[in-house]
Amino acid sequence: MVTVTETTKLTRIGAVLLAAPILANLDATSVGVATEALAGSFRAPLSDVQWVSTGYLLALGMVMPVAGWAGDRFGAKRVWIFAVAAFTLGSMLCGLAWSLPSLIGFRLVQAIGGGLMNPVGQAILARVAGPSRIGRLMSMLSIPVAFAPAVGPILGGVLVHELGWRWIFFVNLPVCLVVLPLAARLVPAGEGTGDRAQRLDLLGLALLSPGMAALVYGLSSAADGGSPMAVWLPVAAGVALVVGYLVHGLRGKGVPLIDPRLFARRGFSSATGTAFLLGASLYSSMLLVPLYYQRATGAGVLAAGLLLAPQAVGAAFGALVAGRWSDRSGPRRVVQLGLGLAMLGTVPFALLGGGPFALLGSGPFALLGSGPAASVPAWLLSGALVLRGIGLGAVIGPNVAAVYTSVTREQASRAASAVTVVNRIGGSLGTAALTVLLQAELAASASPAAAFGHTFAWSLALTALAFLPAALLPRRQ
Structure with missing residues (x-):
């Protein structure tokens, strides 16, 4: 039987783990509204500015496959706090960016946190909730996925219009700085092995992450009306790398990503x-x-x-x-x-x-x-x-x-x-x-x-x- 105290504790943990992914999803959807403002601020063509979003997606594709290994190796709580800290640092640097290349680079730092937060946070909630309450907790975690695409453009439009594009990133800072100490206190310690023998699957990473990035790039090029070479070459390379990973994952030794x-x-x-x-x-x-x-x-x-x-x-x-x-x-x-x-x-x-x-x-x-x-x-x-x-x-x-x-x-x-x-x-x-x-x-x-x-x-x-x-x-x- 689940007591009121246990339910309250679970709700608090879920709320803390929910706050940062909400920001990440809001950030990803609100940046699109600032495209014109970024083009004007940096005097750059839209074909260059779109890399602010595309580069972020590519970085997510590189980072996400590592989340499971990192949580097992170092403990899910530590990895999640690191992810929020990386997202916070990336947000601050993006707001301070002095050129388009610097903004694109700082977005990659942001993506390191954004790519780790959701899968690691879900794994923590799955362990804490247990089979009897897993559906309730996962449903709560899915709310930002549904809300962000609607709220993000509205929030981005207001911030860009009233304060400028930099505040799309600065608005993340106060929430993240509150979430970090709360997570350190409320989220239970992970179960990382700390075992150095549990090595990262480097071959798998070399196959899967670039494969994911190539697929995302090719598909983004198709959506942007890119040339056939810019679409099919990365897509074909991505498919080949992912297939190579599947063969490696089934036949290789050790624990795959x-x-x-x-x-x-x-x-x-x-x-x-x-x-x-x-x-x-x-x-x-x-x-x-x-x-x-x-x-x-x-x-x-x-x-x-x-x-x-x-x-x-x-x-x-x-x-x-x-x-x-x-x-x-x-x-x-x-x-x-x-x-x-x-x-x-x-x-x-x-x-x-x-x-x-x-x-x-x-x-x-x-x-x-x-x-x-x-x-x-x-x-x-x-x-x-x-x-x-x-x-x-x-x-x-x-x-x-x-x-x-x-x-x-x-x-x-x-x-x-x-x-x-x-x-x-x-x-x-x-x-x-x-x-x-x-x-x-x-x-x-x-x-x-x-x-x-x-x-x-x-x-x-x-x-x-x-x-x-x-x-x-x-x-x-």
């Missing part, structure tokens, strides 16, 4: 498969929805961020409710219901530019903005975003919990790294693929709304595919 044998466990492989497809659907929608409001309805950056807020509110509600339900009934039903709600919330966007709602696209139901009238009314799209948010929020926490309940206690850190890496790969692939598809649809269609509608139909299909691995999730924790 991410053990491919974990995927032989049904619960783990089904949960990571769901995380991959969920990442593709979630991250791509975070690009498509605000872009639709800006391109098709004429909304500004701040207005587009506000119009995305209903999904964030729905996701927070879905995460809180799903966690308790998952702990009682197991993840399969909760994840399947969440996917169904997410699909239902995507349908109105797939009907943009036509469909049964075409007659409602005028008068009091017209979408806000100065662009062409769409075929789906504003109130229906806002309601759909709430429903979609509830569904996505309900899926993330129970699915991550299923990862931890399918592995041993000793494998938790490396399992956290694996599911985070797979989720980000899915997000990169989904975002790049749907961005390229949208560009082709916009070029071929006379109606921007119709182009977005066709692209959202593919996002709907990605969510539907997630039912396949979700059907293999365990019925009980």
Whole structure:
């Protein structure tokens, strides 16, 4: 039986471990709003400024695979505190950057912390919560993932407009400086072996991290309209390196960064498969929805961020409710219901530019903005975003919990790294693929709304595919 004191202690630990990832996610999504301001401040072209974001993603791909080994070797608490300290230092240096190359370099320091915080924090919570409360805690940890894409652009727009782009980074400092001493006091000591014999898998690192970085770079180039050589060469190199890592992980001696044998466990492989497809659907929608409001309805950056807020509110509600339900009934039903709600919330966007709602696209139901009238009314799209948010929020926490309940206690850190890496790969692939598809649809269609509608139909299909691995999730924790 769980006492009130234990629940309060667990909540405090979760709140501390939640604060820094919230900042990291807010930072990652708010920097995009400052692109024009950075270009003007440093008098640099957008093709150079975009490396402020792309370089950060590349660095994340390099760092994430190391998180599991570092937590096992040095202790999860120490690694997490180091990650927050690195993120704090990187934020301060970014705010003080004197040139574009210095800003890009300091963003890499920030990414060291950002890449370690989520997987290591999840591993700590998995150990502290135990199987009976893992769904509840993972759902709480998923809230910033859903909130950040909506709040980040709003926060970034306000800071850039009122104080300047440097405050996007300076705003992190007071929160991080409060979190660090709280973590030192509240977070339980990790179980690092301290064993120098537990060496870092250097060959695996040389294969997996550059492979991840090459994939992210190639996909980012595809989304930015890069040349075929700039897209396919790094993608091919990335795939070759990742395949080489899989061979090494299965045949090599010692403990690999991410053990491919974990995927032989049904619960783990089904949960990571769901995380991959969920990442593709979630991250791509975070690009498509605000872009639709800006391109098709004429909304500004701040207005587009506000119009995305209903999904964030729905996701927070879905995460809180799903966690308790998952702990009682197991993840399969909760994840399947969440996917169904997410699909239902995507349908109105797939009907943009036509469909049964075409007659409602005028008068009091017209979408806000100065662009062409769409075929789906504003109130229906806002309601759909709430429903979609509830569904996505309900899926993330129970699915991550299923990862931890399918592995041993000793494998938790490396399992956290694996599911985070797979989720980000899915997000990169989904975002790049749907961005390229949208560009082709916009070029071929006379109606921007119709182009977005066709692209959202593919996002709907990605969510539907997630039912396949979700059907293999365990019925009980």
